[in-house]
Every structure is written in C-alpha cells, then in structure tokens.
Amino acid sequence: MRPITTQTLFSLQFSGDPQFSPDGQSIVYVKTTINQEENKYQSQICKYDRKTGRDIPFTQGLAQDKLPKFSQDGSYLAFVSTRSGTPQLFVMLTDGGEPKQLTFFKKGVKSYSWMPNNQLVVAARKDDANEKSDVRVVNTLRYRGNGYGFYGDEPIHLWLVQVDGSGPQQITDGNFDETDPTVSPDGKKIAFVSWREENQVEVTPSLYTVDLDTGLIDLTYQGKGSVSHPVYSPNGKWIAFFGHEHGEDSGYNTELWVVSTGSGEARSLSRSLDRPVGNQVGTDARYETAEVSPIWDMDSQKIYFTATHEGDVYVYSVTLDEKIQKETPGDTQVVTSFSYHSGVIAYAKETPASPAELYLQQNKEIQQITYHNTPLFKSLTVSVPERTKFQARDGLEINGWLLKPPGFSSDQRYPLVLEIHGGPHSSYGNTFLHEFQVLANSGYIVLYTNPRGSHGYGEAFVRGSIGDWGGKDYEDLIDAVDAVARLPYVDRNNLFVTGGSYGGYMTNWMVAHTHIFKAAVTQRSICNLHSMIGTSDIGFWFNVKELDGADIWEDEEFILSRSPIRYANRVQTPVKIIHSEEDFRCPMEQAEQWFTALKRLGVETELVRFPNENHDLSRNGQPEHRVERLDHIVGWFNQYLGNKE
Ligand SMILES: CC(=O)N[C@@H](C)C(=O)N[C@@H](C)C(=O)N[C@@H](C)C(=O)O
Numbered sequence: 259m260r261p262i263t264t265q266t267l268f269s270l271q272f273s274g275d276p277q278f279s280p281d282g283q284s285i286v287y288v289k290t291t292i293n294q295e296e297n298k299y300q301s302q303i304c305k306y307d308r309k310t311g312r313d314i315p316f317t318q319g320l321a322q323d324k325l326p327k328f329s330q331d332g333s334y335l336a337f338v339s340t341r342s343g344t345p346q347l348f349v350m351l352t353d354g355g356e357p358k359q360l361t362f363f364k365k366g367v368k369s370y371s372w373m374p375n376n377q378l379v380v381a382a383r384k385d386d387a388n389e390k391s392d393v394r395v396v397n398t399l400r401y402r403g404n405g406y407g408f409y410g411d412e413p414i415h416l417w418l419v420q421v422d423g424s425g426p427q428q429i430t431d432g433n434f435d436e437t438d439p440t441v442s443p444d445g446k447k448i449a450f451v452s453w454r455e456e457n458q459v460e461v462t463p464s465l466y467t468v469d470l471d472t473g474l475i476d477l478t479y480q481g482k483g484s485v486s487h488p489v490y491s492p493n494g495k496w497i498a499f500f501g502h503e504h505g506e507d508s509g510y511n512t513e514l515w516v517v518s519t520g521s522g523e524a525r526s527l528s529r530s531l532d533r534p535v536g537n538q539v540g541t542d543a544r545y546e547t548a549e550v551s552p553i554w555d556m557d558s559q560k561i562y563f564t565a566t567h568e569g570d571v572y573v574y575s576v577t578l579d580e581k582i583q584k585e586t587p588g589d590t591q592v593v594t595s596f597s598y599h600s601g602v603i604a605y606a607k608e609t610p611a612s613p614a615e616l617y618l619q620q621n622k623e624i625q626q627i628t629y630h631n632t633p634l635f636k637s638l639t640v641s642v643p644e645r646t647k648f649q650a651r652d653g654l655e656i657n658g659w660l661l662k663p664p665g666f667s668s669d670q671r672y673p674l675v676l677e678i679h680g681g682p683h684s685s686y687g688n689t690f691l692h693e694f695q696v697l698a699n700s701g702y703i704v705l706y707t708n709p710r711g712s713h714g715y716g717e718a719f720v721r722g723s724i725g726d727w728g729g730k731d732y733e734d735l736i737d738a739v740d741a742v743a744r745l746p747y748v749d750r751n752n753l754f755v756t757g758g759s760y761g762g763y764m765t766n767w768m769v770a771h772t773h774i775f776k777a778a779v780t781q782r783s784i785c786n787l788h789s790m791i792g793t794s795d796i797g798f799w800f801n802v803k804e805l806d807g808a809d810i811w812e813d814e815e816f817i818l819s820r821s822p823i824r825y826a827n828r829v830q831t832p833v834k835i836i837h838s839e840e841d842f843r844c845p846m847e848q849a850e851q852w853f854t855a856l857k858r859l860g861v862e863t864e865l866v867r868f869p870n871e872n873h874d875l876s877r878n879g880q881p882e883h884r885v886e887r888l889d890h891i892v893g894w895f896n897q898y899l900g901n902k903e
Pocket residue numbers: 508679680681682683684758759760761782796800843844873
C-alpha cells in the first residue's frame with residue numbers, strides 16, 4: 259500500500275453525466291482523465307450496454323467531449339466537444355462512425371437540446387461583427403465572468419441546427435442573453451431563460467417561449483429570483499425548472515418549480531423539503547461537465563431531481579401534488595448527476611472513499627457499473643472520515659468530519675488542519691476530497707465542518723451568516739477547533755488553518771482574531787469587502803446581499819469592520835497567500851492588499867501567484883498547477899510544524 263500524495267491527482271478518473279438511450283438499453287456517460295504529459299484534461303464519451311455489461315469508449319476523448327444527448331428516435335448522439343479549439347456541437351450515428359461538426363461559433367456553444375424531427379436548438383453567443391481591435395470598450399456592468407473571461411458585445415441567442423450540417427438559423431435576436439433551451443413535445447415551441455432588464459444592477463432571469471411558426475416570444479414566467487434548467491413535461495402541459503423568488507441571492511434554497519403552459523400558474527413543488535436542489539457539496543476530486551436538469555417521468559406526473567441534505571446529495575422525486583420521495587437509499591453519498599428511464603435510475607455517485615463511479619438502481623436494487631478508480635485505490639491508503647457534531651454557543655448544532663492519518667493510533671498526538679469551505683453557501687460532505695487525503699497521508703488530522711451559512715441544513719441555517727461575516731460563523735469554527743483540540747490525540751500546539759474564497763476570508767479573519775494557529779494558507783481569498791464590491795465580477799450584488807444590504811457609500815464603516823484588512827496589524831501567524839492571476843471572483847487585488855499589509859507589518863508571509871488560472875484553480879486548474887498548489891500547502895504547514903507533543 260502507498261500513501262495518497264499530491265501526484266495522485268494525475269491518476270484520478272472522474273465519471274458523470276449518464277444519459278439513457280430512448281430504448282433504455284444503453285447509457286452514455288462522460289469519463290474525464292488527466293493527460294499528465296500534456297498537462298490537460300481529456301473527457302471522452304463512453305457507452306454502457308445494459309444487456310452485455312460492456313462499457314466501451316464511444317469517442318476518442320483527445321480533447322473534451324461532454325453533454326452527450328440521444329436524439330428522440332435514438333438514431334443520433336449529439337455532444338459538445340472542444341476538439342476544434344472551442345466548445346462546438348457535434349453529432350454522430352449511435353451505430354458509430356465519424357462525428358460531424360455542426361456549429362462554428364467563435365465563442366462556442368453554451369447549451370443545446372434536441373427537437374422532435376432530428377433538428378437541434380443551440381444557445382450560442384453571436385460572433386462579434388466588429389472584433390477588429392484588441393481594445394475593449396466596456397459599457398455594461400456584467401461584462402466578465404470568472405472562468406469565462408470578457409463576454410464581449412454580442413449576446414447569447416438561440417439557433418436552429420440540422421443534423422446534415424445546414425444552418426445555423428438564428429431564432430432569437432436583441433440585446434439580451436438567452437440560454438437553457440427546452441423544446442415542446444410537438445416541436446413547435448422553445449422555452450428558454452433570459453434576462454431582459456435594461457439596467458444591469460439587479461437582474462432576475464425569466465422564462466420565455468418562442469413560437470417557431472410565428473417567431474413571437476411570450477413571457478411564460480416572470481422571474482423573481484433564480485430561474486434555470488427548464489424542461490417541458492412529455493404532455494406539454496408543464497415546464498419544470500429550478501429557481502427561487504429571492505432576487506440574486508445565493509443564500510436561499512433553490513427549489514423545484516413548475517409553471518403551467520396553459521394558465522401560467524407557477525409554484526414550488528419542493529419547498530416542504532427545505533433543502534437546496536442540486537449538488538451543494540464541494541470537492542477538488544470532481545470534473546463536472548453535466549447540466550443536471552429536472553427529469554419528468556413519461557406520464558408527466560412525477561419529476562426527478564437531486565437535492566443536498568446534511569453533506570449528502572440524493573435523488574428525489576416529487577409529484578404534482580407535492581408528494582416528495584427520496585429515491586436513492588442510505589446516506590454517505592453525493593450524487594453528482596443522474597438519468598431516469600422507466601423506473602431505472604442511472605447515477606454518478608461520489609463517496610468518502612472514491613471519486614464518482616456510475617450505478618444503476620432498479621426497485622431499490624443497486625448495481626455499480628463502473629470501477630474506473632478501483633485498481634488505483636486498491637493500492638492506496640485511503641482514510642475514511644468520521645462524522646462529528648458540535649454545539650455552537652447559541653445551541654445551534656454544527657456538523658463536521660474528522661479525517662485521521664492512515665495507521666492512526668489514539669496513543670499518539672497529531673497536528674490538526676482546519677479546512678474551511680467557501681461560498682459561504684456551499685458545504686462539505688460525504689465525498690472524496692483529494693487535498694484532505696493528502697494532508698491525512700502527510701500525518702495531519704483534518705477537521706472540516708459546515709458552519710452556519712452552509713447549505714443542506716435548512717434555509718434558516720443558510721441565512722445564519724447573512725450580515726454577520728466574521729461573527730457567529732467565526733464562533734462556530736473556533737468553537738469546533740477548541741472542542742477537537744481537547745481530544746487526547748490532537749496536538750494543540752500544532753494547529754493549522756486553510757480555506758478558499760469565503761473560506762480564505764475566514765482564514766484571514768481567524769489569524770487576525772486568534773493566535774492559536776501555527777501557520778495558515780489563505781487561498782483565492784477576500785481581505786477587503788469594500789474594494790471587492792467594485793473589483794469582483796459579482797461583488798456589486800453578492801457582497802451587498804451577504805452583508806444584508808450594506809453598500810460602499812452609506813455603510814463603509816460596517817463593511818470595513820468586517821474586513822480582515824482592518825485587523826492586519828494583529829496578525830502574528832505565518833500566512834501563505836495563494837491566488838490566481840485571472841481570478842475575477844476574488845481578484846488578485848485582494849491578495850495583494852493582504853500580502854502588502856502583512857509584509858509591511860513584519861508577518862512571515864509569501865504570495866504565490868498562479869498565471870493563466872482563475873478562481874477555480876483547485877477544482878479544474880491545470881493539473882500541474884494543482885499539484886504545485888498542494889505542495890505549497892503541505893510544505894508551508896510542514897515548515898512550521900513544531901516539536902510534536
Ligand atoms: C453565485 C454566487 O453566489 N457565488 C458565490 C457562491 C461565490 O462565488 N462565492 C465566493 C466568494 C466563494 O466563496 N466561492 C466558493 C464557492 C469557492 O470555494 O470558490
């Protein structure tokens with residue numbers, strides 16, 4: 259057996275996005291591996307035959323092939339591929355053969371859907387007509403996005419594409435983005451999501467429908483918050499979608515909604531669950547390519563979806579009269595994507611011991627159908643986390659996990675690393691976390707928790723951090739560390755802390771408010787909530803929402819009082835600062851302010867700047883950069899690991 263190391267990343271395999279063929283006999287899915295020599299990810303489409311159990315590569319996967327979808331008659335398979343340099347739509351016969359490229363948009367394709375008559379509708383950004391100069395003239399507030407870059411002047415529109423390669427024929431126009439197309443069963447209408455407000459400060463997407471005969475566009479559902487992933491019911495009477503009614507605020511549960519295509523009446527079907535739909539559990543051992551939309555059963559009475567509950571993600575179903583049922587049994591599972599066909603569910607599931615593999619479930623019988631990581635993991639010392647709970651000062655129950663070094667002995671004392679997740683409205687959970695396994699295999703106990711503000715414990719819990727960053731969320735974390743540090747096998751003289759984004763904010767806040775940590779690594783972090791409002795791609799609304807409406811003019815004092823930069827002169831803990839040059843979410847200026855302040859104050863600090871990376875470095879950055887990042891984290895903690903008790 260050998261330890262899990264930073265280099266193990268290169269050998270991990272990530273499976274997801276299962277899609278049943280119309281006859282239910284085949285399942286295509288996406289398998290992503292890392293080409294270490296070329297320092298890149300390769301995603302190929304594989305095909306599993308339920309009769310024979312054969313699992314074969316369906317595309318070469320030399321680039322990134324993703325979003326596979328069968329045509330409604332099962333004769334074609336479409337997918338998006340980067341093989342021509344940008345993500346374009348391809349189609350091939352399901353009997354095999356050469357894929358044909360159907361689109362050639364300069365900025366690629368965003369999403370697509372099949373239509374009944376083997377046509378396809380594509381959401382893609384119109385090519386910039388006047389892209390002559392490399393000088394950017396910006397006149398909209400939302401001109402860039404982390405991981406995407408600068409949007410340019412042309413909006414995203416809908417286009418009709420034929421499998422014979424003719425087209426694309428533009429369906430929608432105007433100065434608005436349109437995305438997430440879903441086609442009515444009769445093929446006569448396309449519903450889609452669009453933002454149509456002139457001002458850009460507060461935008462709320464709505465659901466529209468375009469009639470393909472007349473070209474007329476109707477407002478189907480006026481959004482009051484998030485709206486995404488619309489899907490027509492097979493009988494055409496409903497459109498299911500994910501959304502909520504709280505403007506642009508990630509601190510609420512996104513729910514499963516339906517809107518009647520007849521009356522326009524809309525309602526949430528999942529509110530009684532009081533859990534967010536979709537996967538809110540973060541990890542660095544995932545390469546997510548799926549869209550994960552709601553899935554109707556054939557008689558338009560039941561809808562399948564995933565939701566996050568206390569660190570797990572399950573498949574649920576709900577009827578139109580709001581009867582909710584948990585479909586995947588047990589717990590300690592994170593379902594990242596799934597497909598449904600006639601009572602059978604195919605899903606990609608992560609566990610604390612493995613990145614996602616595929617499973618088939620029929621009548622509660624579960625069959626694992628891929629074992630791509632099994633040969634590797636047979637030779638690795640994988641640590642299995644132990645669930646733990648803490649009582650916050652105000653009585654709130656805080657969930658967490660302890661990951662102990664392989665070969666752990668309660669007679670020894672171990673250094674401990676506190677890991678803090680970002681969001682703040684995301685969560686840790688029962689998934690495989692490569693970074694944490696590396697730390698455990700390096701001899702550290704890893705403590706990770708879901709303090710208030712985390713998703714999966716009810717909306718009141720998520721709202722617990724609103725307007726109080728650095729308040730009770732900080733107390734939840736420091737009390738958890740205090741409780742664990744009292745354990746006989748924890749060396750309380752060797753405590754370390756790290757986290758990213760909001761987790762980096764909290765790391766900065768912690769070292770400015772306590773000296774219990776021997777060293778800290780702050781990643782893609784925030785130190786100044788005031789400057790971030792003007793420099794982040796979402797700061798002008800995200801920060802205002804998270805600080806309960808505080809804004810830079812009226813509330814400067816409050817905003818700075820919750821910004822770590824104000825307390826930099828209290829920091830004594832050595833801090834390594836890891837940041838990406840192209841981070842548009844928490845821009846490099848946050849790291850530069852923090853580094854400059856600590857350096858001026860004589861605190862031991864280093865600023866590690868990753869070129870050609872963005873906010874998602876730890877999740878889908880260049881593989882070699884990800885390994886180098888992990889080496890920086892482990893190396894910094896080892897450097898300050900004092901004499902063990
Ligand atoms: C759309 C939105 O609300 N995004 C926020 C979740 C967000 O990006 N918050 C950052 C400050 C953050 O903490 N991001 C997390 C997810 C991370 O780990 O990068």
